[in-house]
Amino acid sequence: MKINWKVRLKHKPFLVGAFALLLLIIQQIGVLFGYDTTIYNERVTELFNTVLAFLVLIGVVVDPTTSGTSDSEQALTYHKPKDDE
Template structure:
């Protein structure tokens, strides 16, 4: 598996998704260790987690090798994933 981390770490959506994932993981570890991670009340905590999960999804779905959230013209023409072998 080859990943161009230089490009990914310069892409805002990827960084936002990675940060949101880190917050969710920290929260889950806190719950496992017995800490109360409720923000204000249960509903606010659930809403916060939903927003974080959405941000993680955006960071995963977006192509970090292009500007913004669109795929490149080349990627839009693919019928199947490109095989680099």
């Protein structure tokens, strides 16, 4: 798998998703070691986690080689993943 990390690390949605993923992982590790990670109450914590999960989703599934969150014109014409060979 080839990943152009220079492009990904300059892509804002990817960075937002990576940061949200990091927060979720820290929270889960805290729970694992017995720390109470409840923000205000259970519902607020669940809402916070849902927002973070959504940010992770859009940060991971976007095409970092284009601006915004849309796929490139070339990628929109694919019927299957492009084979690099």
